[in-house]
Structures are given as C-alpha cells and as structure tokens.
Amino acid sequence: MKILVPVKRVVDYNVKVRVKADQTGIDLANVKMSLNPFCEIAVEEAVRLKEAGIATEVVVISIGQTSAQEQLRTALALGADRAILLETELNLDSLQVAKLLAKVVATEQPQLVIIGKQAIDSDNNQTGQMLAALTGMGQGTFASKVVVADGKVAVTREIDGGLQTVSLNLPAVVSTDLRLNEPRYASLPNIMKAKKKPLEVVAADSFGVSLQSQVKTLKVAAPAVRQAGVMVDSVDALVAKLKQEAKVI
Amino acid sequence: MAILIIAEHNHQALKADTAKTVAAATKLGGDIHVLVAGFECAAAATEAAGLVGVTKVLLADAACYQHQLAENIAALVVDLGRDYSHILAAATTHGKNFLPRVAALLDVAQISDVIAVESADTFVRPIYAGNAIATVQSADAIKVLTVRSSAFDAVATGNSASVEAISQATDAGLSVFVGEELTKSERPELTAAKIIISGGRGMQNGDNFKLLEGIADKLNAAIGASRAAVDAGFVPNDMQVGQTGKIVAPDLYIAVGISGAIQHLAGMKDSKVIVAINKDAEAPIFQVADYGLVADLFVALPELEAKL
Ligand SMILES: Cc1cc2nc3c(=O)[nH]c(=O)nc-3n(C[C@H](O)[C@H](O)[C@H](O)COP(=O)(O)OP(=O)(O)OC[C@H]3O[C@@H](n4cnc5c(N)ncnc54)[C@H](O)[C@@H]3O)c2cc1C
Numbered sequence: 418m419k420i421l422v423p424v425k426r427v428v429d430y431n432v433k434v435r436v437k438a439d440q441t442g443i444d445l446a447n448v449k450m451s452l453n454p455f456c457e458i459a460v461e462e463a464v465r466l467k468e469a470g471i472a473t474e475v476v477v478i479s480i481g482q483t484s485a486q487e488q489l490r491t492a493l494a495l496g497a498d499r500a501i502l503l504e505t506e507l508n509l510d511s512l513q514v515a516k517l518l519a520k521v522v523a524t525e526q527p528q529l530v531i532i533g534k535q536a537i538d539s540d541n542n543q544t545g546q547m548l549a550a551l552t553g554m555g556q557g558t559f560a561s562k563v564v565v566a567d568g569k570v571a572v573t574r575e576i577d578g579g580l581q582t583v584s585l586n587l588p589a590v591v592s593t594d595l596r597l598n599e600p601r602y603a604s605l606p607n608i609m610k611a612k613k614k615p616l617e618v619v620a621a622d623s624f625g626v627s628l629q630s631q632v633k634t635l636k637v638a639a640p641a642v643r644q645a646g647v648m649v650d651s652v653d654a655l656v657a658k659l660k661q662e663a664k665v666i
Numbered sequence: 667m668a669i670l671i672i673a674e675h676n677h678q679a680l681k682a683d684t685a686k687t688v689a690a691a692t693k694l695g696g697d698i699h700v701l702v703a704g705f706e707c708a709a710a711a712t713e714a715a716g717l718v719g720v721t722k723v724l725l726a727d728a729a730c731y732q733h734q735l736a737e738n739i740a741a742l743v744v745d746l747g748r749d750y751s752h753i754l755a756a757a758t759t760h761g762k763n764f765l766p767r768v769a770a771l772l773d774v775a776q777i778s779d780v781i782a783v784e785s786a787d788t789f790v791r792p793i794y795a796g797n798a799i800a801t802v803q804s805a806d807a808i809k810v811l812t813v814r815s816s817a818f819d820a821v822a823t824g825n826s827a828s829v830e831a832i833s834q835a836t837d838a839g840l841s842v843f844v845g846e847e848l849t850k851s852e853r854p855e856l857t858a859a860k861i862i863i864s865g866g867r868g869m870q871n872g873d874n875f876k877l878l879e880g881i882a883d884k885l886n887a888a889i890g891a892s893r894a895a896v897d898a899g900f901v902p903n904d905m906q907v908g909q910t911g912k913i914v915a916p917d918l919y920i921a922v923g924i925s926g927a928i929q930h931l932a933g934m935k936d937s938k939v940i941v942a943i944n945k946d947a948e949a950p951i952f953q954v955a956d957y958g959l960v961a962d963l964f965v966a967l968p969e970l971e972a973k974l
Pocket of ligand 1: 868926928961
C-alpha cells in the first residue's frame with residue numbers, strides 16, 4: 418500500500434509573528450521556518466504504518482517555493498521514501514492545493530492520504546476534506562487513532578463532544594490531530610541518508626489547474642492588545658476584585 | 667438570494683452555535699434558511715424555526731444523517747446549496763468536517779473561522795493562532811463560511827418560521843459509523859459557559875482536577891484544559907482550549923497551572939476577564955491576565971473554593 422503525505426512549510430510554532438507595518442501580510446524576514454506540526458504527525462503515522470508492514474511506500478509532497486525542499490528533506494529524514502515538490506511562487510488557497518493534490522493522487526494512486534488537519538499559518542483546516550471531495554474518497558478528519566485492516570481504515574476522531582470512530586473504504590483521506598502520535602526526531606544518519614533520497618520538482622502550473630485565487634486579502638492587522646492587568650497578593654483580594662471591580666461572580 | 671445555514675444539533679435540540687451563526691448571517695442581508703439534517707430531529711427543526719431572523723427551516727430527517735457523516739451531509743448541502751449566495755456553518759468540529767467538502771464540490775473557496783462580517787463579500791478572520799487578523803474579500807459566486815461562535819451573540823428566540831421537509835436522503839457509502847465515546851457532564855458546555863476554569867500541566871494528574879470541580883460547581887462554570895493536560899491523559903480531548911482545540915470567550919476565564927503558550931492564548935484571549943493562578947511570576951499567562959495571583963495552586967484552589 419502506498420501512502421501519500423502532503424506537507425507544508427510554515428513559520429515555526431514557537432515564533433510569535435508580527436504583521437508588516439503596511440498591513441499587507443506577515444513579516445517573514447529572518448523568521449524560523451519548519452515543517453507544520455500536524456504534517457510532522459502525518460509523516461510519522463505513515464512511517465509507522467510502513468514499519469508495521471502495512472504500507473510499502475511513503476511519498477511526501479509539498480506545494481510551494483523552492484525553499485520547501487528543506488521540509489521535504491526533513492520528512493525524508495523521518496522515514497519517507499521519496500518526495501515531490503510542486504513548485505510555485507504563488508500563495509495558493511486550500512482549494513487550489515486540493516486540486517493539485519487530486520491530480521497527483523490520480524497518477525500516484527495512493528491507497529491512503531494522511532494530511533495534517535490544519536496548517537498553523539493560515540489555520541484553515543480545509544485541504545484534506547477538499548481533497549477527499551475532489552477525489553470521491555471518504556474522509557476521517559482530526560484522527561487520534563488510525564487502524565488499517567481488510568481494505569478499510571478505522572479512524573478515531575477528536576470531536577467537540579469526545580471521540581467518534583468511523584470506518585472508511587480505501588482509498589481514503591485521514592487528517593491528523595495532535596494526539597495521533599508523538600513524532601520522532603530525525604537521527605543524524607537518517608538526515609544524511611535523506612539527502613540521497615529522490616526529490617522530484619515539477620512546476621505547479623503544469624497541471625492545467627487554475628492557480629488564481631478568488632479570495633483577496635485586503636488587509637492583515639495586528640490583533641487588539643489586552644490592557645495590562647494587576648497582580649493580587651491573596652485569594653481574598655482576588656475574590657474581592659472579581660466581585661466588586663469586574664463583577665463577574 | 668438567500669443564505670443557507672447548516673444547523674448544529676444533537677437531533678433533539680439545537681446547539682447554541684446555531685443561533686450565533688444566524689447572528690452572523692443577519693449581517694449579510696437576505697433571507698435565512700436553516701437546514702436541520704439528522705434523524706428523528708423534528709424537535710431541533712422546531713427550535714431552529716424559533717430563531718429570530720430565520721425565514722425557513724429545511725428538515726432532512728433520515729437514518730443516513732444520524733451520525734452526521736461528512737460525506738452524506740456534504741452531498742445533501744451541495745444539492746440544496748447551488749441556489750444560495752452564502753452557505754454557513756459553525757466552526758465546530760462538525761462544521762470543519764463537512765463544509766470544506768461542500769466548498770470543493772461547489773468549486774469555491776471556504777473562508778474559515780469568520781469573526782466579523784464587513785459586507786456580503788468581505789470577512790474578517792484570525793490567522794497565525796490569532797496573532798494576525800486578516801480581512802478577505804471573496805469573488806466566488808457562493809460564499810462558503812465557517813463562523814466562530816465566540817465572536818457573535820446568539821439571536822433571540824420567539825420566531826415561528828415555516829418548516830419544510832426535504833425527502834432526499836442519499837448514503838454516499840464512503841464511510842460507516844462505528845462508535846462514539848461522548849463525555850458526559852452536568853456542567854455547561856465549554857463554548858456556551860459564562861465562566862470557565864481551566865487546568866494545565868501544573869495540575870499534575872487527572873485526580874487533581876477535582877480541585878477545579880468544586881469551584882466550577884460553585885460558579886456554574888465549565889472546566890477546560892491546556893493541550894499539555896490532555897496529552898498527559900489528565901482529561902479528555904474535548905476539554906482542550908486553544909488554537910487547535912476549542913475557542914472560547916466567556917465572561918470569566920480562570921487559568922490554573924497554565925503557562926500561556928501562544929496556542930493556548932489563541933483559544934481564550936478574547937475572554938472578558940482573565941484570571942491566572944501560577945506559581946511562576948514570569949509565566950506569559952500573566953501578560954494577558956486582568957488579575958494575576960502568584961501562588962501554588964494546591965494552596966490557592968482550596969482557599970478559593972472556600973471563599974466563594
Ligand atoms: C501545533 C500545535 C498546536 C497546539 N495547540 C494547542 C491548543 O490548542 N491548546 C493548548 O493549550 N496548547 C496547544 N499547544 C501546546 C502549547 O504550545 C503548550 O505546549 C501548552 O499549551 C502548554 O500547556 P501548559 O501551559 O499546561 O503546560 P506548561 O507550559 O508546562 O505550563 C505549566 C505551568 O504550570 C505552572 N505550575 C506548575 N506547578 C504549579 C503549581 N503547583 N501551582 C501553580 N502553578 C504551577 C508552571 O509554572 C507552568 O507555568 C499546541 C502546540 C502545537 C505545536
């Protein structure tokens with residue numbers, strides 16, 4: 418069974434981003450970039466399925482600038498077998514990304530697509546669901562447990578009220594939540610080995626998919642800052658403030 | 667053209683998110699139709715008809731909608747949705763699950779987590795864990811939006827819109843419901859509570875969450891948690907507040923033994939009043955707290971419970 422894992426290069430989760438003074442976007446100059454944490458979980462899950470003898474090949478794919486090769490190499494160091502970069506300078510919406518991925522699904526024919534539930538930059542939480550729709554596959558989103566057996570995948574999903582388990586026919590799309598696994602660290606020998614693994618670069622505009630977004634960003638502003646509060650020195654003082662000043666209890 | 671809202675419900679009753687999504691829709695202009703898709707869910711449809719601003723309720727009552735499977739709900743919404751100008755759902759795990767599927771099948775973008783409506787085609791949404799606020803304009807023929815409930819006040823009830831039954835019911839056959847483990851609680855839901863008290867890694871174990879329960883009982887509060895507390899298995903996943911968990915904005919949020927990571931703040935920094943109890947005076951949570959108490963939670967919590 419082949420597994421396709423789409424991954425994204427994003428600002429590292431430890432970075433507190435700043436908006437540009439002209440409000441056109443985020444200031445990305447000299448900011449640390451990483452593999453999106455949910456994508457890392459997706460790679461880990463695919464690699465574990467390979468180690469368990471269920472998957473035979475793990476292919477990672479990213480859509481973005483040349484620099485995204487760095488994150489693909491990271492994924493290869495974590496255990497993926499080969500990588501594909503659909504190169505573009507454009508900032509694509511989830512819909513265009515899903516359309517491109519659908520093209521790759523058509524040629525690669527994976528039995529399972531494992532994808533992060535959201536990228537921590539745009540916070541959209543859409544691509545996996547859109548890809549499933551466009552390819553006619555079932556979807557198991559926000560997965561905290563994935564069991565592949567008998568041509569099906571059982572996915573335990575983190576939902577607002579607790580957990581839900583669904584069974585999907587393969588091929589299917591699974592999107593990862595935080596509790597699915599704890600990704601490994603790439604070892605130095607594996608980082609070295611990853612440099613020799615195949616990484617194919619294809620122009621994103623060679624698929625006949627319109628990369629024109631219908632959504633225009635008019636402005637990116639900093640959020641309202643909270644007024645600095647006060648420190649209280651006792652539980653008594655806290656209760657008094659909440660009752661008399663804030664009047665919330 | 668009219669607006670279609672897909673209701674969030676448990677078949678018997680509407681979730682509070684639906685009335686908040688209707689509130690967002692009233693800012694768009696146009697008739698508002700609410701689709702209640704479920705199984706033996708007439709009561710939820712009647713409730714939806716009572717929401718002020720709703721002009722019609724569509725009731726799709728069939729076994730294939732019982733478990734709200736994304737593939738089945740999306741197929742229904744795509745069939746009904748082509749004639750609408752906007753399709754909205756709450757940005758809950760349900761809305762996030764099926765609505766992108768709808769958008770892709772209609773070949774339009776989805777705008778996630780809308781926190782303000784500027785006009786019929788211009789919306790405001792947080793990105794980067796709420797560290798930036800984007801204003802976006804959509805040129806799509808149908809605007810598909812998920813709405814962040816914490817940003818809108820529920821519309822009132824007392825309306826009596828008509829309810830129209832939809833006979834269509836197709837099981838896409840792509841997924842099957844196997845089971846669920848729902849957390850049972852007498853307390854208010856996190857996203858509906860006026861007061862929330864949350865525990866983090868500092869709680870040390872699940873048993874110690876009892877220290878929060880006594881206080882929650884006195885304040886009629888919901889109990890939340892940080893990711894670290896959920897990952898460590900202290901409490902179930904549905905209690906996680908944050909960028910990738912639940913987004914809340916209660917009147918009072920009490921963070922106990924929580925350091926205040928960006929991802930946690932993303933889920934609660936719009937609360938009206940924030941209290942932080944942490945033994946580390948340098949913890950970043952104090953930077954967003956209205957009232958900070960540097961204390962050992964194991965001393966402070968019993969005292970707080972006693973004094974309420
Ligand atoms: C992709 C991604 C998504 C994430 N999503 C979320 C999310 O949705 N929600 C979320 O919460 N996190 C999220 N996180 C995790 C986040 O980065 C932090 O790791 C997490 O919030 C830390 O939880 P904590 O504050 O409970 O633990 P810690 O950071 O370990 O803080 C524990 C705090 O408890 C205090 N403490 C300890 N003992 C006591 C005591 N006896 N009395 C008083 N205080 C005490 C300590 O001083 C410390 O400040 C995410 C991370 C990533 C990478």
